[in-house]
Amino acid sequence: MYRTAKANGLCLRAHAGEFGTAEDVREAVEVLEMDEVQHGIAAAASPQTMYFLKDNHICLNLCPTSNIMLGRSGDYKTYPIRLFYDYGVPVTINTDDMLIFNSSVSREYRMLYDSGCMKPEELDTIRQFGLRKGLRMNFLI
Template structure:
């Protein structure tokens, strides 16, 4: 625990908060860059979501209207901007990667990986980078496997994530991919319980043998599921502003991270898509403190939760 970090929160000093080690373990590729950086690279006006949405479809429509489909040639700049954002916010750990589908853009797993390595070296060489492979629920399993295998052969990536519409296809469909990733030494995570219910969180953890859950906030609706997560040391990587702006929670003051923390579930605080939501990790800590959701000592514990596996 760090009393100076706690003092920075109590003083509501954002710049001081930025000086302390933090992690961002839940964000999505180049969308982890700051909004103004993305706008400059794309030649658009800066945009941050300023109204609450109610569905993934609305979110995708907003992103398309404001970001479009970026020219693949801009990907190096966008990823470098994401790493640079991490450095500016004082992150000591940054988990970021790309969807395995990116192999269709850059030609090979080596090309995708080298793009990410260069972006890290240019944008945040002193920040610990946790390379992540991502998968999209809407893709066919056979396609994902074909794209994934060349990445696994590199023995470079450390985690696997699954995102997209939670209801696109049954979670059981992804078991072979997760077994393959486990056999290759990857830490396993998936987006669950953002739109689904508490039972879907437990089912995904059991079926896919997850180490972590992205979001997972629906677990707060079930004491039994919360106990299960706490007993099995399953970490939930939570994105408060994203949950608020996508209408998954009513207010930050009533965010279920409070209930999860009290039940002993390991939780961390993350950004999701900073390019869209405009809140850094330091902002997220300060926002929860100012809302009275967690106090400075509790937030310090949450900060430490993100600094180790």
């Protein structure tokens, strides 16, 4: 399925690294030849994996509230988006299942700002990247 999608120019993405290891994220990207990773926060445990993501322009579509509520991150202030941003890994800020996590994209941005994790100009850079990415890509769900 991924080979067919790639042959048709679609963006390849899948869930990886919400649980598991940084190596699991890298392996999923390599095996499936992904362009994006849903969640992927386990990659924060390995500088090598973060550099791999950066160097290969692999975007992590992060869902802070989901990751915090599931115990994958302690809180918004220490959420690994700060680390990914500092390493130059492309990221977007997203929500997960609205019925379960009761969060909007606006709330995700606000919580990252209110916690002191990210500055307004950094959040705006992420927002602009996400908008540009969305305009130029087709998505495989």
